[in-house]
Amino acid sequence: MGTTFTLPKFKQCEENKTTSENKINMTEEDDTAAMNFKIITKNLDLFYGDFQALYDISMDIRPNKVTALIGPSGCGKSTFLRTLNRMNDLIASVHLNGNVYYDQTDIYKNYDVIELRKRIGMVFQKPNPFPMTVFDNVAYGPRVHGIKKKNQLHDIVEKSIKKAALWDEVADRLHEPALGLSGGQQQRLCIARVLAVEPDVILMDEPTSALDPISTARIEDLIEELKQNYTIIIVTHNMQQAGRISDFTGFFLNGKLIEMGKAKDIFFNPADKRTEDYICGRFG
Amino acid sequence: MHKKQSPFISGYTRQVKLKEKIMKGLIWIAAGVTIFILFWIFGYIIYKGLISDITREYNVAGKGSTIFPLDEKGENEVICIVHKGIRAGDLSMQVIRSFYNGDERYWLVSEQGLKVRPFAPEPGTTFGQKTRQALLLDGEDYTRSVVFTDNDEGTINMVANTRGGIGIIHAENIHHPLIKKVRIVPVRFLSIVVNEKVLSIQNNVRLNSFTEDDVSNIFLSKVRNWKDIGGIDLPVTVISYNKDSYPGQQFQELVLGNRNPGIKAVFMDNIGQIGKAINNNEGAVAYCLFSDIHRDFPGKIAMVERREITPNISAHFLLEKPEKAGKAGGIFDIIINTLLMIIFTILLATPVGVGAAIYLTEYARQGKFIDVLRFFTETLAAVPSIIFGLFGYILFVNFFGWGMGLLSGTLTVTIMILPTIIRTAEEAFKAVPREYREESLALGATHWQTIKGVVIPSAIPGILTGIILGIGRAVGETAAVLFTLGSSPTLARDIFSSARVLSLHLYILAKEGISFERAFSTAFILVVIILVVNVSASSFAGKMNTLKKKS
Numbered sequence: 001m002g003t004t005f006t007l008p009k010f011k012q013c014e015e016n017k018t019t020s021e022n023k024i025n026m027t028e029e030d031d032t033a034a035m036n037f038k039i040i041t042k043n044l045d046l047f048y049g050d051f052q053a054l055y056d057i058s059m060d061i062r063p064n065k066v067t068a069l070i071g072p073s074g075c076g077k078s079t080f081l082r083t084l085n086r087m088n089d090l091i092a093s094v095h096l097n098g099n100v101y102y103d104q105t106d107i108y109k110n111y112d113v114i115e116l117r118k119r120i121g122m123v124f125q126k127p128n129p130f131p132m133t134v135f136d137n138v139a140y141g142p143r144v145h146g147i148k149k150k151n152q153l154h155d156i157v158e159k160s161i162k163k164a165a166l167w168d169e170v171a172d173r174l175h176e177p178a179l180g181l182s183g184g185q186q187q188r189l190c191i192a193r194v195l196a197v198e199p200d201v202i203l204m205d206e207p208t209s210a211l212d213p214i215s216t217a218r219i220e221d222l223i224e225e226l227k228q229n230y231t232i233i234i235v236t237h238n239m240q241q242a243g244r245i246s247d248f249t250g251f252f253l254n255g256k257l258i259e260m261g262k263a264k265d266i267f268f269n270p271a272d273k274r275t276e277d278y279i280c281g282r283f284g
Numbered sequence: 285m286h287k288k289q290s291p292f293i294s295g296y297t298r299q300v301k302l303k304e305k306i307m308k309g310l311i312w313i314a315a316g317v318t319i320f321i322l323f324w325i326f327g328y329i330i331y332k333g334l335i336s337d338i339t340r341e342y343n344v345a346g347k348g349s350t351i352f353p354l355d356e357k358g359e360n361e362v363i364c365i366v367h368k369g370i371r372a373g374d375l376s377m378q379v380i381r382s383f384y385n386g387d388e389r390y391w392l393v394s395e396q397g398l399k400v401r402p403f404a405p406e407p408g409t410t411f412g413q414k415t416r417q418a419l420l421l422d423g424e425d426y427t428r429s430v431v432f433t434d435n436d437e438g439t440i441n442m443v444a445n446t447r448g449g450i451g452i453i454h455a456e457n458i459h460h461p462l463i464k465k466v467r468i469v470p471v472r473f474l475s476i477v478v479n480e481k482v483l484s485i486q487n488n489v490r491l492n493s494f495t496e497d498d499v500s501n502i503f504l505s506k507v508r509n510w511k512d513i514g515g516i517d518l519p520v521t522v523i524s525y526n527k528d529s530y531p532g533q534q535f536q537e538l539v540l541g542n543r544n545p546g547i548k549a550v551f552m553d554n555i556g557q558i559g560k561a562i563n564n565n566e567g568a569v570a571y572c573l574f575s576d577i578h579r580d581f582p583g584k585i586a587m588v589e590r591r592e593i594t595p596n597i598s599a600h601f602l603l604e605k606p607e608k609a610g611k612a613g614g615i616f617d618i619i620i621n622t623l624l625m626i627i628f629t630i631l632l633a634t635p636v637g638v639g640a641a642i643y644l645t646e647y648a649r650q651g652k653f654i655d656v657l658r659f660f661t662e663t664l665a666a667v668p669s670i671i672f673g674l675f676g677y678i679l680f681v682n683f684f685g686w687g688m689g690l691l692s693g694t695l696t697v698t699i700m701i702l703p704t705i706i707r708t709a710e711e712a713f714k715a716v717p718r719e720y721r722e723e724s725l726a727l728g729a730t731h732w733q734t735i736k737g738v739v740i741p742s743a744i745p746g747i748l749t750g751i752i753l754g755i756g757r758a759v760g761e762t763a764a765v766l767f768t769l770g771s772s773p774t775l776a777r778d779i780f781s782s783a784r785v786l787s788l789h790l791y792i793l794a795k796e797g798i799s800f801e802r803a804f805s806t807a808f809i810l811v812v813i814i815l816v817v818n819v820s821a822s823s824f825a826g827k828m829n830t831l832k833k834k835s
């Protein structure tokens with residue numbers, strides 16, 4: 001619990017410096033071959049019926065990094081995130097143009113949606129454990145993917161809960177209702193539930209917005225740890241959080257990706273005036 | 285000292301508060317009335333179900349006596365023995381006569397369907413002769429089922445070994461070593477007789493029957509005129525046996541009770557004199573042995589009411605099969621039939637109903653068609669059951685030719701409760717948070733896996749509610765089963781055999797006037813079954829719910 005909540009000092013805010021050069025931070029340093037990107041979206045437009053929610057989003061997500069998506073409410077962050085594991089398929093009115101590649105495969109053309117969701121897990125804003133025991137919650141994914149052996153399930157459950165840094169708290173309550181856990185525990189349980197499916201990418205849509213600061217800190221620590229093995233894309237409204245945990249940050253505004261780059265560049269040296277305004281809390 | 289200051293309150297707030305008070309009052313009244321009615325109904329059913337409180341009319345009065353005489357001289361005292369299985373509390377002389385002359389062939393007096401097996405002493409003997417005279421009206425003959433015995437021991441043995449057996453033996457044999465093998469039943473043998481005039485109609489009044497109290501009051505001269513107890517305007521003339529005669533003593537003990545002062549009356553020696561006295565006095569009333577009343581006796585027997593309070597539900601009632609159209613025996617077969625119907629109905633209706641609800645909420649494309657479908661389902665849930673009954677009759681009973689039976693009945697009831705189950709299950713599915721589905725799908729579950737793994741388990745309390753409502757409707761159903769399940773009051777042997785269920789039994793008992801008491805005890809059992817179903821289902825639902833709540 002050693003986390004302290006110091007706000008990163010965003011230098012440019014204090015100095016009220018305006019960046020005139022409009023350089024794209026992306027194309028730097030370790031930007032090796034495109035083959036390395038975990039997820040690539042190309043010219044993605046998304047419509048809810050007639051309403052266009054996303055405009056021409058092209059984004060590259062690096063493996064084993066935390067990518068944060070920020071932007072004001074209603075700018076399309078969740079919508080974008082949900083295109084990555086095709087959760088938008090559930091909404092009848094949605095249609096989209098453009099491509100989304102996961103490991104160089106177009107997920108809307110050449111990927112089975114079940115397989116895709118196994119590989120790309122999702123943690124929602126509000127923790128939503130199923131109304132079953134802790135154990136059954138975590139075992140849910142493996143079970144639907146055909147694992148039936150008891151000891152195998154038990155191993156997976158234990159491993160996943162441990163990975164989600166929850167084991168100490170629930171080890172002796174595995175067979176109690178999950179809804180009896182605290183909010184923060186529930187959210188880590190949901191993460192454990194995702195981990196149990198052994199995904200490759202984890203999408204998180206404001207995973208800490210319903211939690212208290214201490215639970216938030218624990219989840220942030222967890223994200224830090226998980227990125228060793230997973231690619232994480234997280235939507236957050238909390239600028240400090242984005243600054244603390246993300247390696248790359250993308251700024252959305254009105255359905256457009258305004259700026260995307262290394263977190264420290266976005267926060268300390270944004271290329272776009274609107275990014276800077278948003279980060280400094282001048283609108284949003 | 286400061287005056288207590290009332291807090292500031294604006295006129296508007298006061299007005300709002302007043303309104304709230306009025307509304308609260310109205311709501312309390314409504315709730316109170318509802319609760320009162322509920323308790324009243326429930327209490328009434330329980331009371332009537334548990335306790336049978338009826339007033340019956342008899343042509344004998346007073347308590348029963350284990351030892352009773354064959355004639356007024358009291359020289360031949362006898363006892364009445366019955367088979368151990370007979371549950372009669374006491375018997376009136378009239379009932380015993382009806383057993384021996386063949387008017388009554390079953391033990392309906394004890395609510396049993398057994399045949400009466402009367403035994404009588406050989407009429408050739410003196411005792412046989414006397415018994416015959418006492419048991420039968422002059423000119424009557426023993427019915428053919430009467431079996432003659434040579435002596436009391438023979439009677440005891442026969443009665444002990446014959447189901448439904450009844451016999452008359454000498455009172456001395458009350459201590460016979462074999463007597464433990466039979467039951468001794470007290471017999472009521474004293475009748476009240478009056479001059480015809482007493483029971484006649486005048487100015488639209490007529491004395492139909494006396495209460496036991498009336499009887500004592502008459503003979504203790506507390507009633508001077510028949511109009512005092514609801515009869516015509518006519519002075520009462522009390523006629524009695526001599527106080528120390530056999531009937532006089534018996535009457536004092538069995539009807540008046542020993543604590544009462546003696547009778548003030550015109551005293552007579554024998555039945556002949558009593559008959560004459562009655563004939564000569566318009567307002568005359570007397571008592572005599574029922575068995576002494578002969579065809580040409582000038583008086584009339586007055587009916588005497590007796591209030592009989594007995595338990596209405598017994599192990600026998602629950603565990604015996606119904607007999608004599610439900611007049612006798614119990615309701616065991618009918619309970620089993622009902623349970624069979626419930627089980628089959630649940631087995632059929634649950635998968636179909638839940639399946640339909642799953643289709644409607646999860647798979648069907650929401651739109652006009654589904655709306656129309658939903659509307660019809662809703663309408664169907666409110667359609668009177670008789671219509672389902674007719675439908676089932678035409679389709680299952682006639683068209684498919686399955687006849688009235690468990691199959692046709694269950695299918696009809698299933699169709700009848702399906703709309704209820706579908707609608708409630710649908711609501712339950714709709715109430716499952718969207719997030720559960722999304723989370724499940726995001727974990728890579730298929731739609732069906734999601735339904736099976738998350739949606740159905742979360743909806744189980746709601747589904748159960750629907751099933752309970754359905755069972756409630758099914759169990760209480762008479763109209764739909766009348767034409768499809770039939771009313772044979774026996775255990776269903778196979779799926780085609782007609783099987784009467786509790787509600788129908790109750791309906792028939794009440795409608796055909798067979799027995800209101802038994803209708804109420806059946807109602808009580810019905811309510812208990814519904815209660816048990818409800819409690820067990822809601823405790824099950826509660827168990828499911830603990831997984832949900834707690835936080």
Ligand SMILES: Nc1ncnc2c1ncn2[C@@H]1O[C@H](COP(=O)(O)OP(=O)(O)OP(=O)(O)O)[C@@H](O)[C@H]1O
Nearest residue numbers: 048051053071072073074075076077078079080091
């Ligand atoms: N199911 C839907 N049908 C129609 N429009 C939708 C739907 N979901 C979202 N939208 C619209 O799409 C736009 C983007 O919504 P989205 O939820 O992606 O925003 P967001 O950036 O996640 O906002 P927030 O930070 O408040 O969660 C909004 O204008 C929203 O009204």
Ligand SMILES: [Mg+2]
Nearest residue numbers: 077078079205
């Ligand atoms: Mg959102």
